[in-house]
Amino acid sequence: MSGEKLKIPVLCLILAYVLNINAMAENRREEAVFGGGCYWCLEAVYQRVKGVEKVVSGFSGGTVKNPSYKEVCTGNTGHAEVVKITYDPEVVSYEVLLGIFFGTHDPTTLNRQGEDIGTQYRSVIFYLDEGQRDAAAAYIKELTREGIYSNPIVTQLQPLQEFYKAEDYHDNYFNNNPNQPYCSAVIAPKVAKFRAKYANWLKD
Numbered sequence: 001m002s003g004e005k006l007k008i009p010v011l012c013l014i015l016a017y018v019l020n021i022n023a024m025a026e027n028r029r030e031e032a033v034f035g036g037g038c039y040w041c042l043e044a045v046y047q048r049v050k051g052v053e054k055v056v057s058g059f060s061g062g063t064v065k066n067p068s069y070k071e072v073c074t075g076n077t078g079h080a081e082v083v084k085i086t087y088d089p090e091v092v093s094y095e096v097l098l099g100i101f102f103g104t105h106d107p108t109t110l111n112r113q114g115e116d117i118g119t120q121y122r123s124v125i126f127y128l129d130e131g132q133r134d135a136a137a138a139y140i141k142e143l144t145r146e147g148i149y150s151n152p153i154v155t156q157l158q159p160l161q162e163f164y165k166a167e168d169y170h171d172n173y174f175n176n177n178p179n180q181p182y183c184s185a186v187i188a189p190k191v192a193k194f195r196a197k198y199a200n201w202l203k204d
Contacts, residue, residue: 029053030089032097033060033126033160035080036105037113041187042083044174045104045194050201051091056084057166057173060126066164075118082126084163094132096201098139101125104194107140108151114186123153126160133157 036042039057046055059072062079072079085097105113107123127133140153174187195202 028088028090029086030094031128032085032087032094032132033082033128033163034085034097034101035060035082035122035124035126036101036107037081037116037121037123038182038186039081039083039166040170040173040183041105041113041190042101043172044187044191045100046083046085046097047172047175048191048194048203049087049092049097049100049198050203051088052085052097053088054086056086057170058082058084059120059164059166060160060162061124061158065162069167069170072120073118075120077120079120079164080122080124081120081166082124082163092201094135095139098125098136100194100198100201102139102143102155103197104190107153107155108149110154123155125155125157126163127157128160133159 034042043055043057046052058081059067059077059079060082062072062077064071064077064079067077067079071077072081087097105123109123111117111119111122113121113123125132125136127136136157140155140157143149144153174183174191177183178188
């Protein structure tokens with residue numbers, strides 16, 4: 001009996017240790033919020049990045065609470081289409097995510113990405129803290145200094161005030177609709193560009 005009584009506390013300690021380790025791992029996760037045209041494109045790219053665990057499409061930067069996709073598409077709510085990225089900073093850094101962001105969309109076209117036109121398609125980084133703000137500002141400054149783009153970068157830097165998730169049918173959109181015309185004509189080339197340019201960051 002005494003042996004059995006001893007086993008129970010030991011098992012409890014092991015379980016508590018495992019739960020604590022898992023909780024610590026969860027606490028190490030960080031988030032980033034980017035807008036660079038249609039969020040289907042950004043979702044498809046970041047889903048394939050090492051260290052990224054979750055990508056959610058939604059809206060930020062507007063004046064209407066919990067807007068619908070149709071409302072945002074009017075351009076009257078002030079929101080940008082964005083993705084909220086949950087990532088493991090021990091695998092991929094915020095700076096790498098910034099590099100992929102600037103490398104897979106055009107940050108020099110105001111309120112436009114290709115044929116997607118409107119303020120909802122603006123290039124914008126919603127920072128969650130001063131560290132993200134400073135990192136993004138420094139990255140833009142370096143891109144400008146190096147003359148990477150022929151036109152000025154118009155990407156906005158704004159503090160994140162709110163994030164409203166888009167309707168469920170937007171989730172995993174490219175993967176679920178690869179043959180949809182927009183997916184094959186617009187998103188697929190962006191994904192291919194990411195694969196070619198950032199092969200080292202491609203998930204196995």
